[in-house]
Amino acid sequence: xxxxxxxxxxxxxxxxxARRRSAELYHYSRAAPHFILWGGIQVxxxxxxxxxxxxxxxxxxxxxxAGCIGGFIIGKRCPDREARPQAxxxxxxxxxxxxxxxxxxxxxxxxxxxxxAVFPVLLxxxxxxxxxxxxxxxYVVTGAVVFAAALAAYFTIHDAGILLLMAAVGGGSxxxxxxxxRTV
Amino acid sequence: xxxxxxxxxxPVRLKIMAALKxxxxxxxxxxxxxxxLVNATEGNLxxxxxxxxxxxxxxxxxxxxxxxxxxxxGLTKQGRRAYxxxxxxLRAIIGAGEAP
Numbered sequence: 001x002x003x004x005x006x007x008x009x010x011x012x013x014x015x016x017x018a019r020r021r022s023a024e025l026y027h028y029s030r031a032a033p034h035f036i037l038w039g040g041i042q043v044x045x046x047x048x049x050x051x052x053x054x055x056x057x058x059x060x061x062x063x064x065x066a067g068c069i070g071g072f073i074i075g076k077r078c079p080d081r082e083a084r085p086q087a088x089x090x091x092x093x094x095x096x097x098x099x100x101x102x103x104x105x106x107x108x109x110x111x112x113x114x115x116x117a118v119f120p121v122l123l124x125x126x127x128x129x130x131x132x133x134x135x136x137x138x139y140v141v142t143g144a145v146v147f148a149a150a151l152a153a154y155f156t157i158h159d160a161g162i163l164l165l166m167a168a169v170g171g172g173s174x175x176x177x178x179x180x181x182r183t184v
Numbered sequence: 185x186x187x188x189x190x191x192x193x194x195p196v197r198l199k200i201m202a203a204l205k206x207x208x209x210x211x212x213x214x215x216x217x218x219x220x221l222v223n224a225t226e227g228n229l230x231x232x233x234x235x236x237x238x239x240x241x242x243x244x245x246x247x248x249x250x251x252x253x254x255x256x257x258g259l260t261k262q263g264r265r266a267y268x269x270x271x272x273x274l275r276a277i278i279g280a281g282e283a284p
Contacts, residue, residue, distance in 0.1 A: 016204035
């Protein structure tokens with residue numbers, strides 16, 4: 001049994017392609033429950049803000065805390081035992097994201113009510129696009145759709161209705177992406 | 185390695201080994217996902233997995249989830265080593281072909 005260098009190179013390329021695709025799909029499958037969790041939290045948060053605008057701060061604080069704890073629990077239950085000790089990092093990432101959004105509002109205080117509704121979703125879209133550059137196309141597609149839809153909503157809707165649209169764009173798209181990420 | 189590992193030296197089995205390589209040992213892949221990943225039919229994939237299992241390269245775990253049967257496949261330590269050796273063998277051929 002002998003191989004030419006061309007055949008060996010082809011075999012190596014096929015193996016590398018299969019390895020890369022498997023690693024990418026594995027990453028998606030591990031991220032999927034987090035997407036569904038945070039998508040659900042956004043849907044509840046934006047719809048709750050629309051219905052009870054005077055209680056939105058407490059509502060979001062409770063939802064974000066629930067999301068951080070939920071993400072930590074999902075991470076701890078990850079079938080990959082080696083990844084379990086890293087579960088706290090997801091908790092920390094959300095704290096950093098919330099701190100960034102609040103810090104941005106402190107420096108550039110929103111002058112219109114639609115701005116704080118759209119900004120976190122825009123940030124979400126941009127971050128997904130950036131992650132996708134390393135992980136895979138599905139992140140880029142999800143991020144680009146979320147970013148474009150949020151921006152389009154900001155320039156077309158100027159009342160509280162934007163909250164319901166952000167529930168669909170930010171939360172709904174994350175839930176859909178979560179189910180998409182579970183597929184091969 | 186003078187000769188390629190005859191078990192891995194088959195396109196579908198090479199793809200199976202490559203697809204299993206990046207997965208953690210504690211998190212084997214489900215048969216249906218692996219089938220889609222390597223783009224093989226159920227019978228074909230089953231036969232190749234049996235060959236790899238007999239060689240000690242993969243673990244096959246069968247259980248039930250919500251009363252539905254589930255088959256999961258993972259790479260063994262021996263399989264991981266054999267796959268690395270096979271890749272080294274391929275690289276050595278490519279290196280020898282490029283040498284002046």
